Amino acid sequence: VFARTGEQPGSRGISAFIVDADSPGLEIAERIDVMAPHPLATLHFRGCRVPKSQRIGATGEGFKIAMRTLDVFRTSVAAAALGFGRRALQEGLAQAKSRPMFGAHLADLPLAQAKLADMACKIDSAALLVYRAAWLRDQGKAITKEAAMAKLVATENAQQVIDSALQLFGGRGVRVGEVLESLYREIRPLRIYEGTTEIQQLIIGGALVAAAATGA
Numbered sequence: 001v002f003a004r005t006g007e008q009p010g011s012r013g014i015s016a017f018i019v020d021a022d023s024p025g026l027e028i029a030e031r032i033d034v035m036a037p038h039p040l041a042t043l044h045f046r047g048c049r050v051p052k053s054q055r056i057g058a059t060g061e062g063f064k065i066a067m068r069t070l071d072v073f074r075t076s077v078a079a080a081a082l083g084f085g086r087r088a089l090q091e092g093l094a095q096a097k098s099r100p101m102f103g104a105h106l107a108d109l110p111l112a113q114a115k116l117a118d119m120a121c122k123i124d125s126a127a128l129l130v131y132r133a134a135w136l137r138d139q140g141k142a143i144t145k146e147a148a149m150a151k152l153v154a155t156e157n158a159q160q161v162i163d164s165a166l167q168l169f170g171g172r173g174v175r176v177g178e179v180l181e182s183l184y185r186e187i188r189p190l191r192i193y194e195g196t197t198e199i200q201q202l203i204i205g206g207a208l209v210a211a212a213a214t215g216a
């Protein structure tokens with residue numbers, strides 16, 4: 001939980017805490033249903049006492065901790081999106097190879113192959129950005145820009161790959177219960193949480209401008 005503890009104005013007055021789910025005074029006021037299942041809720045804290053020992057870092061460091069955590073989580077959200085995209089390509093390819101079409105199969109048609117090629121390029125370009133962010137982080141490097149690039153490209157590309165795979169399935173793709181129908185819903189929130197695509201653009205653009213100003 002990130003809470004205002006008020007040592008300083010703005011983001012310097014926020015601290016981070018671990019709050020046990022069964023803490024007295026913590027209540028789940030409302031579960032929030034979204035298009036793909038996700039554990040979301042509105043929480044109420046009334047007289048909920050949290051011992052100092054459950055504070056993460058120093059007081060007022062919460063915002064910094066959240067930002068550092070985002071670098072890791074953005075890379076892992078990107079990796080999750082990559083997995084969704086890979087599954088979609090696998091499903092789309094299998095469908096194209098098995099669907100009879102004009103005396104051959106869908107996969108034999110140039111337009112279907114172009115779609116598959118585009119999907120594979122989107123997946124591999126996302127994969128390379130994810131691997132770079134993870135590798136740099138393992139070297140102990142700052143990865144704010146690289147994590148933002150991985151998150152932006154992997155989530156946006158996965159959405160497009162899933163859409164293309166669904167198109168290869170035709171009407172079957174939108175049937176409730178089909179893998180592609182589920183992936184189509186599952187991928188959508190990943191372009192929003194851990195910072196929307198637009199926020200990633202601001203981070204990347206801002207980093208480029210800052211680096212140009214310092215000549216780095």
Ligand SMILES: Cc1cc2nc3c(=O)[nH]c(=O)nc-3n(C[C@H](O)[C@H](O)[C@H](O)COP(=O)(O)OP(=O)(O)OC[C@H]3O[C@@H](n4cnc5c(N)ncnc54)[C@H](O)[C@@H]3O)c2cc1C
Pocket residue numbers: 034038040189192193194195196197198199202
């Ligand atoms: C499934 C799911 C799980 C989530 N899990 C968590 C969680 O675990 N923890 C948590 O803290 N939050 C979580 N969130 C919240 C999530 O991080 C926010 O929804 C997200 O950051 C967007 O904020 P917002 O909803 O307030 O949209 P807004 O901030 O209102 O944004 C609306 C639109 O405006 C755009 N926008 C914002 N600023 C700019 C700008 N400067 N220039 C141009 N466009 C801009 C955004 O990109 C977006 O398109 C979750 C959300 C979802 C959907």
